[in-house]
Amino acid sequence: MYQILEYAGMVVTTIGVIFLFLGGLGVLRMPDVYTRMQAGTKATTLGAVGAIVGVGMMHPEWFFKTSIIALFILLSNPISSHALARGSYKIGIKVWQKKKIDAYEDALKKVKKEEEAV
Amino acid sequence: MSRILFSFIVFFLFWVALTSSLDPQELGVGALVSLIIAFLAGKEITEDGMKNFSFRRIQYTIRYLFVFFWEMIKANLDVAMRIIQPVIPINPGIVEVPTKLKSNVAKLALANSITLTPGTLTVDIIDDKLYIHWIDVKSENPEENFKEISSVFEKYIKEIFE
């Protein structure tokens, strides 16, 4: 039983570490801030959760604490990337696009107009 | 009162998981500290109190976790496939998606879920519209986007938080 858990942990950690690497690669290769954020957030979140839970499975006494770290990463990573995305939009970094699709720009203009009207 | 009780239980579970021991001294200090924090901050942390522990909510939460992890693994494989190709196949843009959820916690959960799933990243929420950076835009119609992006999660989140 213990052996099975250890091997399962090893597999999960391997998958996690590979996704950590892909996250780094994505951050390097993508063309603009937002797409980099996509790669950086998604791949590293699953990667870190995989690696951390995998270690927890290989070392069962640590399981609770490692799952708390994993839970924290799962909750905090989307929030920080969302805040970063909004912040970089507000300081005027444009979205890299082949064809212009930007619903957010219009919405921001509308909000600004309403604020000025008040 | 039920809000304080709920936050006390959550804090205490966190304490037990963090210390990872069942020594009576640790449990005593943990209970004391969580009680103090629950009295100070319990009202801010949750809106529904003990209703969060109702059978229906727990059942939907577990089902939602399975759906969520499955979507997340699909998302990561999708992003990974894009990253390793020599020319990255993307067509990004920001689209608008309506939501029917009312409470703030539910909107937060929806935004977080969307961020962690295939090719989408929540940029902002204005009233009841989510603005989502989509790595491969398929349509610009908000209703179609709703079906494509968030309808999977929305029905579970509605059951859990509202």
Next chain:
Amino acid sequence: MIYAFFGVAIAGLILAAIRFAIGPTVPDRLVALDTMTTITTAFLVLLGFFFERYIYIDVALIYGVLGFVGVLTMARYFEGGL
């Protein structure tokens, strides 16, 4: 096996660090920093497993929390809300 984990994780860290160095804009660097924080958190847990030291888990937890707060603060600063 554990050395292979270290190697792959460090390779990811270095790739993100290159992006952090070349940049071109500040948000680019911050995204790279955020990625590096997450990778480092996982890496610390792996180190703790390698050295059999429980304390690394605590360090990883605090590092994750502080990295999150740091990135969030910078993002708020961009918006002009700080």
